[in-house]
Amino acid sequence: xxxxxxxxxxxxxxxxxxxxxxxxxxxxxxxxxxxxxxxxxxxxxxxxxxxxxxxxxxxxxxxxxxxxxxxxxxxxxxxxxxxxxxxxxxxxxxxxxxxxxxxxxxxxxxxxxxxxxxxxxxxxxxxxxxxxxxxxxxxxxxxxxxxxx
Amino acid sequence: xxxxxxxxxxxxxxxxxxxxxxxxxxxxxxxxxxxxxxxxxxxxxxxxxxxxxxxxxxxxxxxxxxxxxxxxxxxxxxxxxxxxxxxxxxxxxxxxxxxxxxxxxxxxxxxxxxxxxxxxxxxxxxxxxxxxxxxxxxxxxxxxxxxxx
Numbered sequence: 001x002x003x004x005x006x007x008x009x010x011x012x013x014x015x016x017x018x019x020x021x022x023x024x025x026x027x028x029x030x031x032x033x034x035x036x037x038x039x040x041x042x043x044x045x046x047x048x049x050x051x052x053x054x055x056x057x058x059x060x061x062x063x064x065x066x067x068x069x070x071x072x073x074x075x076x077x078x079x080x081x082x083x084x085x086x087x088x089x090x091x092x093x094x095x096x097x098x099x100x101x102x103x104x105x106x107x108x109x110x111x112x113x114x115x116x117x118x119x120x121x122x123x124x125x126x127x128x129x130x131x132x133x134x135x136x137x138x139x140x141x142x143x144x145x146x147x148x149x
Numbered sequence: 150x151x152x153x154x155x156x157x158x159x160x161x162x163x164x165x166x167x168x169x170x171x172x173x174x175x176x177x178x179x180x181x182x183x184x185x186x187x188x189x190x191x192x193x194x195x196x197x198x199x200x201x202x203x204x205x206x207x208x209x210x211x212x213x214x215x216x217x218x219x220x221x222x223x224x225x226x227x228x229x230x231x232x233x234x235x236x237x238x239x240x241x242x243x244x245x246x247x248x249x250x251x252x253x254x255x256x257x258x259x260x261x262x263x264x265x266x267x268x269x270x271x272x273x274x275x276x277x278x279x280x281x282x283x284x285x286x287x288x289x290x291x292x293x294x295x296x297x298x
Contacts, residue, residue, distance in 0.1 A: 034225060052227070
């Protein structure tokens with residue numbers, strides 16, 4: 001999508017993407033090697049009743065879906081941050097995740113050179129449980145200007 | 150650290166960790182395949198003046214440092230979310246990152262079974278620029294209880 005195609009109130013749907021146990025363990029070994037992300041046997045007898053994905057892995061999956069969806073062929077140049085982030089339920093091996101992105105606002109910066117998009121992402125599993133919710137700001141390059149980040 | 154070792158006002162230091170270009174490109178290809186994370190040549194002539202890491206990769210690096218530091222041998226059982234997250238400056242190939250984690254509060258849940266830690270993470274590069282700042286809640290298992298997440 002192009003920046004000018006975003007409209008407040010739009011709800012964009014992305015995915016689904018299936019999460020494999022090997023991906024959960026692989027990500028966690030690299031970045032978040034806590035036992036409930038890496039050790040299926042220990043995780044089974046824990047309060048989690050099985051392996052769960054790193055919350056950061058869940059975020060990375062959401063980003064992949066956003067890149068393949070709304071940001072594809074866009075003028076995206078990055079993000080300054082998130083207003084909040086929640087991990088209300090865990091992601092488990094075999095989960096099929098899809099993402100709903102609701103546009104809160106889309107407006108040019110005061111210089112007119114940068115598009116500023118505020119949107120709320122909800123990542124849901126196959127039982128429609130929210131596994132990730134966040135509000136992000138994304139920036140878009142609206143001209144050849146190079147110095148107005 | 151154990152949950153009982155966290156005290157409001159503590160500042161915990163983690164790292165450093167060096168970020169390689171291959172890691173930046175590898176993470177981005179898997180999860181955030183935008184050209185300014187994957188294509189050093191195109192990135193060079195952009196407003197970013199070179200390749201920058203995915204913000205989610207930056208988060209993952211911070212988590213790795215936290216796992217190797219304060220969460221090592223802790224009773225950590227995960228996190229419900231973040232109050233906010235900022236990416237004030239980009240991470241570039243060759244950067245050496247270290248993390249400062251300031252404890253805001255550490256208290257047991259009303260049941261007494263879960264430790265609730267609120268802390269602010271600041272990830273800084275070798276020039277002491279903040280590349281990531283967030284406020285997280287982390288949970289800790291204080292007894293054999295299994296059902297009070």
